[in-house]
Amino acid sequence: MRFWLIQTFNGISYGALLFLLGSGLSLIFGVMRIVNLSHGSYFLLGGYVALSVILATGSWVLAIPIAALSLALVGLVMERVFLRRLGFDPLRQVLLTVGFAFLFQQAALDIWGGDNKDIVPPAALTRTAVVGGLFLPGYRVFMIAVAMAIGLILWLVMEHTRLGAAVRATVDDAQMARGVGIDTSRISMFIFALGAFLAALGGVIGGGFLGIYPGLDFQILPIAFAVVIIGGMGSLAGAAIGSLLVGIADNFGKALFPEISYFTLYAPMALILALRPTGLFGRE
Amino acid sequence: MTSRTRAVAVAGVLLGLALIAPFTNSFVILLITRALILAILAMSLDILLGFTGLPSLGQAAYLGIGAYLTAILATKFDFGLGWSFWAVLLLGMLLAAATAAFFGLFAVRASGVYFLMITLALGQCVWGLAYRWNSMTGGDNGINLPRRPAFAIQLASDVAYFYVVFGLFAASLLALYVLVKSPFGRSLEGIREREVRMRTLGYNTWLHKYLAFIIAGGFGGLAGVLWAHANGHVSPEDVVLTTSVDALLMVVLGGPGTLVGGAIGAAVVLFLREYLSTLVPWWQYVLGAVYILTILYLPDGLMGIAARGRRSDIVLGRPEGAKDPAVS
Numbered sequence: 011m012r013f014w015l016i017q018t019f020n021g022i023s024y025g026a027l028l029f030l031l032g033s034g035l036s037l038i039f040g041v042m043r044i045v046n047l048s049h050g051s052y053f054l055l056g057g058y059v060a061l062s063v064i065l066a067t068g069s070w071v072l073a074i075p076i077a078a079l080s081l082a083l084v085g086l087v088m089e090r091v092f093l094r095r096l097g098f099d100p101l102r103q104v105l106l107t108v109g110f111a112f113l114f115q116q117a118a119l120d121i122w123g124g125d126n127k128d129i130v131p132p133a134a135l136t137r138t139a140v141v142g143g144l145f146l147p148g149y150r151v152f153m154i155a156v157a158m159a160i161g162l163i164l165w166l167v168m169e170h171t172r173l174g175a176a177v178r179a180t181v182d183d184a185q186m187a188r189g190v191g192i193d194t195s196r197i198s199m200f201i202f203a204l205g206a207f208l209a210a211l212g213g214v215i216g217g218g219f220l221g222i223y224p225g226l227d228f229q230i231l232p233i234a235f236a237v238v239i240i241g242g243m244g245s246l247a248g249a250a251i252g253s254l255l256v257g258i259a260d261n262f263g264k265a266l267f268p269e270i271s272y273f274t275l276y277a278p279m280a281l282i283l284a285l286r287p288t289g290l291f292g293r294e
Numbered sequence: 295m296t297s298r299t300r301a302v303a304v305a306g307v308l309l310g311l312a313l314i315a316p317f318t319n320s321f322v323i324l325l326i327t328r329a330l331i332l333a334i335l336a337m338s339l340d341i342l343l344g345f346t347g348l349p350s351l352g353q354a355a356y357l358g359i360g361a362y363l364t365a366i367l368a369t370k371f372d373f374g375l376g377w378s379f380w381a382v383l384l385l386g387m388l389l390a391a392a393t394a395a396f397f398g399l400f401a402v403r404a405s406g407v408y409f410l411m412i413t414l415a416l417g418q419c420v421w422g423l424a425y426r427w428n429s430m431t432g433g434d435n436g437i438n439l440p441r442r443p444a445f446a447i448q449l450a451s452d453v454a455y456f457y458v459v460f461g462l463f464a465a466s467l468l469a470l471y472v473l474v475k476s477p478f479g480r481s482l483e484g485i486r487e488r489e490v491r492m493r494t495l496g497y498n499t500w501l502h503k504y505l506a507f508i509i510a511g512g513f514g515g516l517a518g519v520l521w522a523h524a525n526g527h528v529s530p531e532d533v534v535l536t537t538s539v540d541a542l543l544m545v546v547l548g549g550p551g552t553l554v555g556g557a558i559g560a561a562v563v564l565f566l567r568e569y570l571s572t573l574v575p576w577w578q579y580v581l582g583a584v585y586i587l588t589i590l591y592l593p594d595g596l597m598g599i600a601a602r603g604r605r606s607d608i609v610l611g612r613p614e615g616a617k618d619p620a621v622s
Contacts, residue, residue: 043352043407045414047539095590100407100509101349104587105546108539109585116578232418234537239411269429272422284400287408 023150025257026157030212031235040244050231056210085206129217223282299605336556338513344550347486352417358533360518379443436529549597
């Protein structure tokens with residue numbers, strides 16, 4: 011019983027981190043139909059930028075917005091200057107974003123070096139909470155809280171603002187959305203920057219949990235795609251459920267049958283794509 | 295360029311390569327050998343991407359299956375290190391083709407961006423097994439092969455192995471060339487240009503795409519067997535997402551739908567990854583730039599430059615804008 015509770019909790023907290031990464035990717039996919047292979051790089055660079063801010067100012071709290079906003083700017087430039095020119099061609103978009111991922115990888119190596127780094131969160135967040143006889147690491151509780159807060163904000167924006175309605179319309183039918191006067195080009199720009207913002211945020215938060223090291227970008231990227239596909243593209247609720255499922259499945263997979271643990275993650279992803287390409291909870 | 299002059303040019307380059315290679319040092323020979331193996335992988339992907347219009351993000355899976363089969367048979371069963379090397383070659387192709395036949399049941403239904411995603415997921419399944427199935431694959435460490443096969447000739451010699459790989463590359467090129475020029479290959483091109491029209495004309499487009507998927511998998515497996523013996527080592531690194539993406543770049547950089555273009559792309563990418571990386575620490579900037587510049591400025595790849603130079607006297611070529619698999 012104890013084992014199941016602890017593993018479930020660990021799975022949920024990992025899922026919380028995946029939500030930060032996956033929600034942005036899902037929105038980008040939904041709005042622009044882009045397979046963005048530099049999304050993992052935003053996550054990694056977010057962590058590295060935060061590291062530098064902490065080194066310079068000593069403030070972890072300040073590092074979060076600075077890292078997230080600078081990566082949002084990177085995403086914005088990438089979308090405006092490069093992706094925009096390609097039009098709709100999935101293959102060329104994929105290769106372009108990979109090219110950027112390699113550039114980012116090299117830049118990160120040159121600036122921050124090849125050693126494993128850790129983002130040390132404030133001591134207040136690393137205390138251990140005791141709930142019903144279970145020892146819960148405070149940082150994991152914090153991750154869940156952040157994901158819930160971000161999820162709530164995103165949901166409010168998507169469901170209750172004009173901007174959110176425009177985004178939903180673009181996901182559902184970009185052509186019609188343009189027809190009724192929605193500037194889908196601006197929506198794309200906004201969503202791409204938002205996605206980079208969320209991924210970088212995930213990188214800062216995740217840096218205190220996974221660490222920050224070269225190769226993390228391409229390691230976390232396919233997992234983020236699993237979240238997006240299983241949950242359903244372009245849907246916030248889908249991203250939330252997808253990240254929870256993947257987080258829990260990943261944890262139990264590694265604990266119960268480690269030899270096929272990644273297989274148990276990607277096989278359902280392929281199966282869902284074959285049977286229901288819009289994901290379990292995607293917008294039709 | 296007529297197809298005859300092109301064939302002569304390709305044969306000339308290959309002949310030159312076969313004559314010059316033995317006189318270079320062993321590092322260069324191994325580099326060329328590995329480039330030829332990746333060229334087989336790139337050509338296998340070109341059957342899907344260039345001729346059928348299916349961009350696969352998981353072609354490394356078949357390379358991995360061939361490579362791991364070779365390593366597991368060699369280390370656990372001591373099989374494939376003599377004349378049985380040729381049996382392993384065949385087994386590698388068959389197992390990879392069989393895997394593709396299974397994966398294809400899921401993947402071939404999808405198109406456009408969904409095909410990209412599903413092949414990514416299937417490729418990651420193979421990677422996950424390679425990475426985690428410790429008792430079989432050695433996990434993160436991979437498997438070291440005992441030695442290269444020895445039968446009438448000692449493949450331990452890099453020059454001898456180069457000639458074996460060279461022969462198999464030439465045979466693959468020829469086989470795939472015959473395939474794409476056959477009525478079947480022409481139908482694949484028809485599917486790439488307008489699938490709906492082909493279906494209306496009575497072609498079973500699903501079956502065509504499915505067979506192309508299997509053939510591509512088989513040749514990927516062939517490359518995998520050779521890859522394992524070239525390196526003497528297999529590891530999950532051979533199956534990672536970036537290997538699949540590299541294969542896509544090779545085809546797009548060289549020129550999709552030309553076969554030879556994929557081989558040229560393979561040589562360029564391998565040169566950057568394996569040679570430039572020994573010279574300068576910032577080689578990844580070059581690799582990233584090649585990706586970006588190819589996409590922005592070389593829509594038809596390097597082979598397209600050659601074709602463009604002659605476009606003035608040939609009023610022919612693929613209709614522009616017809617390459618849009620997502621619309622069909």
